Amino acid sequence: MASYYAPSVAQLIEELAKLPGVGLKTAQRLAMHLVKRPEAEVEALARALLLARRKVMHCASCQNLTDEDPCEICADSSRDVSRICVVSDPADVVAMERMREYRGLYHVLHGLISPMDGIGPDELHIRELLNRIREGEVEEVILATDPTIEGEATAMYLARLLSPLGIDITRIARGLPEGGDLEYADEATLARALEGRRPISREQDKD
Amino acid sequence: MASYYAPSVAQLIEELAKLPGVGLKTAQRLAMHLVKRPEAEVEALARALLLARRKVMHCASCQNLTDEDPCEICADSSRDVSRICVVSDPADVVAMERMREYRGLYHVLHGLISPMDGIGPDELHIRELLNRIREGEVEEVILATDPTIEGEATAMYLARLLSPLGIDITRIARGLPEGGDLEYADEATLARALEGRRPISREQDKD
Numbered sequence: 001m002a003s004y005y006a007p008s009v010a011q012l013i014e015e016l017a018k019l020p021g022v023g024l025k026t027a028q029r030l031a032m033h034l035v036k037r038p039e040a041e042v043e044a045l046a047r048a049l050l051l052a053r054r055k056v057m058h059c060a061s062c063q064n065l066t067d068e069d070p071c072e073i074c075a076d077s078s079r080d081v082s083r084i085c086v087v088s089d090p091a092d093v094v095a096m097e098r099m100r101e102y103r104g105l106y107h108v109l110h111g112l113i114s115p116m117d118g119i120g121p122d123e124l125h126i127r128e129l130l131n132r133i134r135e136g137e138v139e140e141v142i143l144a145t146d147p148t149i150e151g152e153a154t155a156m157y158l159a160r161l162l163s164p165l166g167i168d169i170t171r172i173a174r175g176l177p178e179g180g181d182l183e184y185a186d187e188a189t190l191a192r193a194l195e196g197r198r199p200i201s202r203e204q205d206k207d
Numbered sequence: 208m209a210s211y212y213a214p215s216v217a218q219l220i221e222e223l224a225k226l227p228g229v230g231l232k233t234a235q236r237l238a239m240h241l242v243k244r245p246e247a248e249v250e251a252l253a254r255a256l257l258l259a260r261r262k263v264m265h266c267a268s269c270q271n272l273t274d275e276d277p278c279e280i281c282a283d284s285s286r287d288v289s290r291i292c293v294v295s296d297p298a299d300v301v302a303m304e305r306m307r308e309y310r311g312l313y314h315v316l317h318g319l320i321s322p323m324d325g326i327g328p329d330e331l332h333i334r335e336l337l338n339r340i341r342e343g344e345v346e347e348v349i350l351a352t353d354p355t356i357e358g359e360a361t362a363m364y365l366a367r368l369l370s371p372l373g374i375d376i377t378r379i380a381r382g383l384p385e386g387g388d389l390e391y392a393d394e395a396t397l398a399r400a401l402e403g404r405r406p407i408s409r410e411q412d413k414d
Contacts, residue, residue: 004300004301004304004305005272005297005301006262006263006272006273006274006278007274008255008258008259008262008263008274009259009263009272009297011255011258011259012255012256012258012259014255015251015252015255015256016252016255018248018252019237019240019241020236020237020240021233021236021237025391026228028298028301029227029228030226030227030228031259032296032297032298033226033227034226034256034259034260035259035260035263035272037260039260039261041225042256042257042260043257043260044222045222045223045225045256046253046254046256046257047253048215048218048219048221048222048223049219049222049241049249049252049253049256050249050250050253051215051218051219052215052216052218052219052238052241052242053241053242053244053246053249053250054246055213055215056213056215056216056242065212065213065216065242066213067213067214067215067216071213072213089239090212090216090239091235091239093211094211094212094235097211098211184232
């Protein structure tokens, strides 16, 4: 269908349609919009794409996306290094920081255990978390994965894995609505969930 | 909110959020997706953006978007130069061509008369249409603007403007659903609408 467009427009439509949630109609609409915009604006978008893709890396410590290693949070000496909040995605760090109540560090797994999608523990950044804990400064790991099936499974897996290490393992409280997404939680709900965190019963881990 | 992201990611989110229909949440989701994709894929998108923006121009004759002037359709000697189909947008040309029944030429107005949005006849490519008709080869102008208030107003305006020129002026039939959008019409509906086109009564033009 795109072949009735000028080749350069057809090519742009094809590339835009590869984005998640962007169908052919949306890609066409975006392309029509973009070719009408001032050249400087389109250049700014192209530059931002290349810069973000080339510059962004994983923080060697917390695995969050960052332009500099260590990331701003890991490099901040005012943060409480005895606490690590484990989340699935960088957007979850943003949600936590927006709350302005948590002063510990993070660990970004970049996914959740999901056998349906072929994602097991080895696909997540769990080894790096173990290494950080073994360095000895960590006293508490807060499991802040989404309150979904995958998030719960990942939290349970980590609780079992970390329990021999002699640190507190907590789970953010179910102040979050069931089946919800941490990334979209409002600040108050998230704050309550953090406040109400409780140790994971070791009983629960025996199966 | 974006400021909790790495600066390069925040910048990308900001640029993406400028796109029509893309809110902050969608921009964040797209940015998170893009920084995880292979660099070659992101480069392909950036290249397509720049190429389309820099290469695309208006065909000097029909005003459609094209990489070469005259455009492929205007340069095609097998097309019927005695007919011009007037549409509002390049996407409408795509819809017409997809039908594979029309062999005449096009004229793209790049908009519709819309006093609410401050778009009058001078903002559209109407002068270029008059020049084409004055060259003398045109026998019929098919007004194929959307069957909406703006599309009808534009068609009526053009019918009145062109009626002294002694050519047939037709309007695509109301086979299109009222209030619909030509761009999204299915081929059969569009073919019926083209087939059922009828001369605009000169009576109607007197107000």
